[in-house]
Amino acid sequence: MTALDLTLATTGAAALPRSLFGMSRAEIAGVIADALALDAKKAKMRASQLWRWAYHYGVTDFEAMTDIGKEMRADLARLFSLERPRVADRQVSIDGTRKYLIEIGPGAEIECVFIPDVGRAGALCVSSQVGCTLNCTFCHTGTQALVRNLTAGEIVAQVMAVKDDLPEWPSGGDDRRLSNIVFMGMGEPLYNLDNVARAIEIISDGDGIGISRRRITVSTSGVAPEIHRLGEETGAMLAISLHATNDALRDELVPINRKYNIAELMAACAAYPGAGNTKRITFEYVMLKGVNDSNAEARALVRLLKDLPAKINLIPFNPWPGAPYECSDWSRIEAFAEIVNKAGYASPIRTPRGRDIAAACGQLKSQSVKTRASERLKERLAEAEQ
Ligand code: SAH
Ligand code: SF4
Numbered sequence: 001m002t003a004l005d006l007t008l009a010t011t012g013a014a015a016l017p018r019s020l021f022g023m024s025r026a027e028i029a030g031v032i033a034d035a036l037a038l039d040a041k042k043a044k045m046r047a048s049q050l051w052r053w054a055y056h057y058g059v060t061d062f063e064a065m066t067d068i069g070k071e072m073r074a075d076l077a078r079l080f081s082l083e084r085p086r087v088a089d090r091q092v093s094i095d096g097t098r099k100y101l102i103e104i105g106p107g108a109e110i111e112c113v114f115i116p117d118v119g120r121a122g123a124l125c126v127s128s129q130v131g132c133t134l135n136c137t138f139c140h141t142g143t144q145a146l147v148r149n150l151t152a153g154e155i156v157a158q159v160m161a162v163k164d165d166l167p168e169w170p171s172g173g174d175d176r177r178l179s180n181i182v183f184m185g186m187g188e189p190l191y192n193l194d195n196v197a198r199a200i201e202i203i204s205d206g207d208g209i210g211i212s213r214r215r216i217t218v219s220t221s222g223v224a225p226e227i228h229r230l231g232e233e234t235g236a237m238l239a240i241s242l243h244a245t246n247d248a249l250r251d252e253l254v255p256i257n258r259k260y261n262i263a264e265l266m267a268a269c270a271a272y273p274g275a276g277n278t279k280r281i282t283f284e285y286v287m288l289k290g291v292n293d294s295n296a297e298a299r300a301l302v303r304l305l306k307d308l309p310a311k312i313n314l315i316p317f318n319p320w321p322g323a324p325y326e327c328s329d330w331s332r333i334e335a336f337a338e339i340v341n342k343a344g345y346a347s348p349i350r351t352p353r354g355r356d357i358a359a360a361c362g363q364l365k366s367q368s369v370k371t372r373a374s375e376r377l378k379e380r381l382a383e384a385e386q
């Protein structure tokens with residue numbers, strides 16, 4: 001199977017079948033109206049049929065679309081494609097977590113991770129960029145040199161490829177296995193919000209994949225000015241990678257804090273559309289030994305979040321080769337969790353999943369490694385001193 005080349009597809013290069021992933025229904029109707037000279041009403045009907053075959057049944061071959069005439073099926077197959085990207089590697093953890101390395105174009109690979117038994121059935125952690133520009137010092141993804149935004153089609157294609165593998169199409173049995181989507185893979189989703197919003201529109205469509213917006217969570221390191229638009233445009237659940245309760249430490253761990261500080265981030269959270277007791281904001285806090293894990297910091301965390309509809313997720317630090325941190329001791333995590341728990345936050349510790357295959361939070365990284373974040377930080381500091 002060849003990899004999808006969506007860059008070519010979107011320039012309208014005539015000869016190549018164009019991928020339908022990433023297009024809204026209205027866009028599909030538009031392109032088939034043009035390509036097959038159909039009137040708007042007929043094109044809309046055909047787009048609905050196609051949509052259902054593609055996203056509800058997971059069909060890849062236009063020939064299988066039996067309610068569309070033979071000639072039109074042939075035309076569609078010539079012009080359009082429902083081909084999946086190539087899964088370059090797939091690993092299964094002893095706990096059932098599956099990690100996929102997906103090739104989205106020449107030299108561009110991303111990872112996504114399926115985690116069974118979370119949410120209603122299972123969650124898929126998708127990537128929104130190849131790599132990440134943000135260099136959080138505890139995160140492996142930030143050490144990847146090559147960075148580019150994923151298209152909406154490339155985000156949706158991750159879901160399609162994993163649904164094929166589970167399998168989770170109507171022919172694959174009754175049990176729902178994929179119920180939740182989390183944007184916690186590679187990349188900063190709010191640096192690619194247009195494509196993330198488009199992908200959410202497609203993934204949540206009730207006539208297709210049908211994962212409700214309430215079961216889709218977008219995690220951000222704190223791009224405060226885009227948080228409101230995320231809520232307005234997607235209705236998704238919000239997660240914030242907080243990790244520190246004061247600006248001095250957060251500046252160091254999550255460098256975007258130098259641009260949008262904690263006060264600005266909290267104000268954006270307070271104004272998140274729809275946030276309330278039934279739609280809480282998740283605050284993620286990675287437990288770093290001797291760095292952010294004292295009792296005083298647990299109390300500061302509770303104080304910081306007291307006026308927000310919040311959930312707290314304590315994430316044991318997942319180590320990676322050359323990481324400049326260690327995970328807090330288990331007894332420390334428990335003591336921290338108890339303070340948080342007493343303040344009314346239930347089950348705050350997130351069990352690490354898929355650690356044996358480096359599929360846990362912050363361990364994702366595809367091939368294009370050049371320098372480690374710590375090295376790059378040193379380089380930047382050296383530059384600043386000059
Ligand atoms: N860029 C976004 C989403 C991807 S990161 C963000 O930062 O929110 C997903 C989560 O994994 C974030 O909360 C991130 O802080 C956390 N994470 C990154 N590296 C980690 C590590 N080594 N151990 C544990 N969690 C980590
Ligand atoms: Fe990027 Fe998120 Fe990793 Fe920070 S934690 S480097 S924002 S992926």
